Amino acid sequence: MSRSRLAAVLGLIALLLVGCATVPGSSDVSVLRRVGDPAEPSAPSGPARGAGPLEIVRGWILASGATAERHSAARAFLGPAAAGGWDDGASPTVVSDRVDTVFEQGNGQSEEAVVRIRADKLGTLRPDGAFVAAPGLVDLTVRLTATNGVWRISGLPPGTIVRRADLRANTRPVRIWFLAPVGGAPVSETRYLATSPARSVSSRVLDELLSGPSDDLRGAALSALPPGALLRSAVGTTPDGVTTVDLTRVGPVEALDAARRTEIAQQIVLTLAGVGVDRVALTVDGEPLLEGRGELGVADVLAGLPPSIRERRDLPGDGPATPAPAPSPAVVTTGGRVLTVPESAGTTTTRESSPDLVTGVDDARSASLSPDGRDVAVVGFENGVMRLFVGRSGAAVTPTTVVGRAVGQPSWSPDGTEVWTVVDGVPVRAVRGPDSSGTVTPVALDTTPLTGLGPPTALRLSPDGTKVALVSDGRVVIATVVRDPGGGARLGSVRVLRPGPVGEALGGVLDVAWAQTDRLVAVGTAPGLPVQTASVDGLELDSPTTTNLTPPVTAVAAASERPVLVVDQGGLWSLPASGGDVWSSVPGGSNSSVPSYPG
Template sequence: MNARTTAPVSAGAAAPAGLRGTAPRRKRAVLVVLLAVLAAAASACATVPGDSSVQVLRKVSDGEAPPAPPGPVDGTNPLDLVRGFVYASGSSADRHGAARRFLAPEAGTWDDGASVTVLDEQFGTVPVASGPDSTTVRIRGTRIGTLTNSGAFEPDEAPVEADVTVVRRDGQWRIASLPPGVFVRLSDLRSNYRSIKVFFVDPVRSTVVPDLRYLPAVPAKAQAARAVDMLLDGPSAALAGAVASRLPETASLTSNVTETADGGLVVDLTGVGTLDDAGRRLLAAQVVLTLSEVNASRVRLLIDGAPVLPATLDVTRADVASAAADAADAGAPQQPALVAAGGRVRKLGGDDPGGVVAGQMGNGAFDIASAAVTIDGGRQAVVSREGGRSRLIVGEGDKPLQATEVTGAVLTRPTWAPGGTEVWTVADGTTVSRVVLDPGAPPRRAPVDASALTAAGGSITSFRMSRDGMRVAAVVGGRVVTASVARAFDGSVTLRGARLLRPGELGDAVAVDWRSTDTVVVVSARSDRAVSLVSADGLALDSVSGSNLTPPLRAVAAAPNRPLLVVDQGGVWSFSGGQLDTWRLVAGGMPDAVPFYPG
C-alpha cells in the first residue's frame, strides 16, 4: 500500500457523546448523502406571502436501490480504473461491493469502514510511477469533509491526495493496494443516501432538538436499526456539550429492532437506569421522533421488556410531538414580517404594508438601525443609533423600552433565544453580548465565552441564533461559521465547536439567517452566488435563483415556512421558492432596510 495525503485522510472518529462523555460504544460504517437544495424562478407581486414552499434538503426516497454502479470494463487503463473505483464507492451496499469489483484478490482486506472522505465533484487520477505490469495512480482532489462512524458530517475543506497501486493480472488492470477508507463524490452519494434527524435533549429547556446525520437509503429495512445505533452513539461533535441524552453510555438494545405484525417497531432497551416520568417522556421523544425520520409510524418502546410510558404501549409521533423544541413556535400565531428602515420599524405585509408599528419602535422615539421581536411579538429589542454610537434597547409589551449596557460603534441585528428571556448581539465585530430579561428586574448583561467563534479570525458582521437555541451562525471575516450554544447549570454560556462552512463557495458572505434548525441562508457580495442555502454541517449547498436582484446584497431574513427576504440596491425582495417563482419587490426606496421575522 502506498498512500500520501496533502491533508491527512481522517479515520472518521466517532462522534463525541456530549454531556455523557466522548467515547463511542461501537464502530459503525454509516455513510453519507448529499441532499440537494431546491430553489426555483419567475413571477411578481407586492406583498410578502404568508407561507413559502422553499425546500432546503431533499430526502432520497425509500424505494428500491438504484442500479449498482458497473464494474470495470475489460481493457480499462489504470487511470480510468481508479476513477471508476471512486465512482463505484458511492454505493455502500454489500460493504461497497460495487467498488470491490475493481480490486485484485490481495486487496480483499481493504477496510472500507475506516473513514469516508467526501470529495468535490472535480478530482483527478494521475500516474506517479508506472511499469509494464504495475503502476501507482494518485487520486487528487478537494476534500469537503469527512463522515464519522455515527453518520455525522465534519466539514474540513482542504486539498487531498492518496496513492493506489494497480497491477495487471490476466491482461486486466486491478487495484492491488490502497489506503483504508473510501473517497466519495457528492453527486455519487445523492442517489444512495439520505439525511435524518437524530434527537437529543436540551438540558436547560427539557425539550428535544435535532442532530443531522446521514445513512444509506437502502435497504429500507435496515434504516430503523441504524437510526437507533446513531441515537445510542450520542450527539455529534457539533452538539457535544450543548445537548444531553436520556440514554446513558450503559444503554443498549436487548435484541434487534423488530417489526410487529401490524407494521410497528419494537425497540427494547436495557441499561437505561432509573428515570422519572419527565425523563421517560424525553426518552420516548428521542427514540420515536428519530424513528419517524425513517417512516416508523408507531414504536413499542420498552425498557427491559416493560413499556417506557406505562399508559401507552405503542407510541406515535403525535404522542411526543409536544416535547420537540419547535413545538411552541409551531403553535404560535404567525406574526407579519417587519423591517427597520428610516429609523423606525415598519410592516412588510398584512393590511398596512409599509406602515409603522405601534409604540416606541414606530413612533420615532429612537433612531432604529435594526430590531427583533419574540415569536409571539411580546418582547422587543432594537439597536438605536445615538450620535456616533449604537445601543441595544429592550422592552416588553407596550411598556417603554429600556436601555442596556451593550453599546458599540456598530451592533449586529439582535437575535432572541427561545423563550424570549435572552437577546444577543455583537458589538464592533468582536464582542458577543447577551442580555437577560429577568421578571420584574432591569435587563442585565450576562457573560458568554465566544472565543471559539472569534478565533475563526476577522470581524463578526452578522450573527444569528437558531430557532431551537442550540446553534449560532455568523459571518466572520466574510466566511460562514457555525457553533453550538453550551449552557452550564450555573448559568454560564459557551460557544463551542466552531465550524467553517464551505469557504471556497461561501466567501464574501455579508449576512446569514436560519431557514430551519438545520439550514442557513447566506447572502454574499458575489454576483454569481448572491443567495445560497447551506446545511448546518456544510454538506449540502446550493444557490438560490438571483433573478431580479441587483448585487451586492446587504441583509437577509428567514424563518420556517416563510419567504426568504433580502435587501439589494432597490429595496426589500421576497422569494417563496415555488415553481415559476422569482424574487418580488415588496418594499422599494429603503436604502437602509433591515428586514426580520419574529422569533
C-alpha cells in the same frame, strides 16, 4: 471502527462508468430518496472488458461507496493481493463531484502504471452517520499492474472516496433528537442514513440515537439514554402498524424516575418520526417504559412540552392536538422606522400606512421580534448614542445599557429571556430581568473560542438556541452555545462554515440567517453567488436564483416555511420558501432596509 456500522452509513451506489479522464460532476439535487422506497440502488457492474488504468481507477472511485459485502463492488477493480489487504474500514472521505484522474507514471502501454487522484475534500462521514467538515485537497496515487492484458489496482491507500452527489443520492439526512442540558428542550443533529436496506431503517436510525451527540454538540446537548443502552432486538411492527422498540442495558425501569422515562420516549418518538414512523410501543427488557401508555405518537410527545417549545417549527410535523397560532409577521427597519411585513395572498408589502411597531427610538437601524411576537428588540439612537432597546411590541421601548459605536441586529433566545448581538466586534448576551419592565442586563459571555477569527459583525442564534452563526472577515462561523444550570452561557466548539476554493466555499458574506435549525442563508459580495444556502454541517452548499437582484446583497431574513427576504442595491426582495425563478420586489423597502423574522 466496525465495518458493519460503516455499511449502515452509506447506501449502494448505482453509476455508469465513463471513458474520460474526469469523473463527471452533476447538478445539485434538492430532493433525496425517501427512506423505504421500494427501488433500492444496486452495486455498479465490475470492470469493463479491455478497460485501461484510468478507467479502472475511475471505476474503483465510483464503486467505493457501495458497502455491501465489504465493498465487494470496489474490490472487483483490485488485484488479488490488493483486494485482500485493502483497509476499507476508514471513515469515507467525501469530496466534491469533480474527481480528476491522470497518469503519474506510465501511460498504459507497459505492464505497470501509477494514477494520481485529485479532488476537493469536503470532509468525512463518521460511522454514526455524522458529517464532519474538514475541507482540503485529496491528492493520492494508486498503483496498477496488467496481467495478461487485464489491468487491476495493485496498491492503494486505506479508506474510500465518495462524491457528494453519490452521497446525496443514496442517503437521507435524518434528524436525531437529544435534549438541551438546561430545561430539556428537544435538540436535533443531522445524520446521513443509507436508504437501503429499507427493512432495517428504523433499527439503524435508533443506533444513531444510541450513539449519543457528536463532538460538535458537546455541552449543548445530552441524551436521557444511558451510555451502553442497546436495542434488545430489531425494531418490529405489530399487525396494526405500531412500531415496537425494546431496549436493554437501560437499567430496571422502576429505577428511572418519571421525567427520565418521558425524556427517553421523547427522543425515540421524535427520531423515528423522521423516517415515517407514526406510532411507537416502547419497552425495556420487555417491560413498558411508560406505565399505562402502550403506544405513543408525535402529538402525544409534543403535548407534554411547554407551548413555547412545542410550537417550534423545527419539530416533526404531526403537531400538537390544537392548531399552532399564526406566525408573527416579519419586520423591516427602514428609514429609521420599524414596520411589519405581512404575508397575504402570496404578496408581500411593508405596512407603511400603519403605526410604527415601536416608539422611543431615534433613527432605528435594526430590530427583531421575540419568538412569540410579543416583545421587540431594537437597535437605534438615543441622544446620538447607538443603543439596544427592549420592550413590548407596539409600545414604547426601554433603553438598555448595551451601547457602542456599532451595535448589530438583535437575536432572541427561543424562550425570549435573552437578547444577543454584536457590539463593536464583540458578541454580547443580555438577559431579561424578572420584572415586566422589559429591561435587560449584559452578562459576561466567554468568547475565548473565537480568538484569532477576527471581530464578528453579525450574529444570529439558531431556532433551538444551541448554536450561534456569526459573520467574521466575510466568513460564516458556527459556535455551539453551552449553558449551565446557574444561568451562565459560553461558546463551545467553533468552526468556519464551508471554507475552501471559490465555487465550493462561503466567502464575501455580509449577513446570515437561519432558515432552519440545520440550514442557513448567507448573503454578500461573492461573484455570481450573492445568496447561498448551506447546511450547518457544511456538506451542502447551493445558490438560489439571482434574477432581479443587484449585488451586493447586504441583509437577509429567513425562517422555516417563510419567504426569504433580502436587501440589495435596489431595495427589499422576497423569494417563496418553496423556491422560484424570480425575486419579487417588496414595496416600501430600500437599499438600507434590514428585515428580520421573530427570533
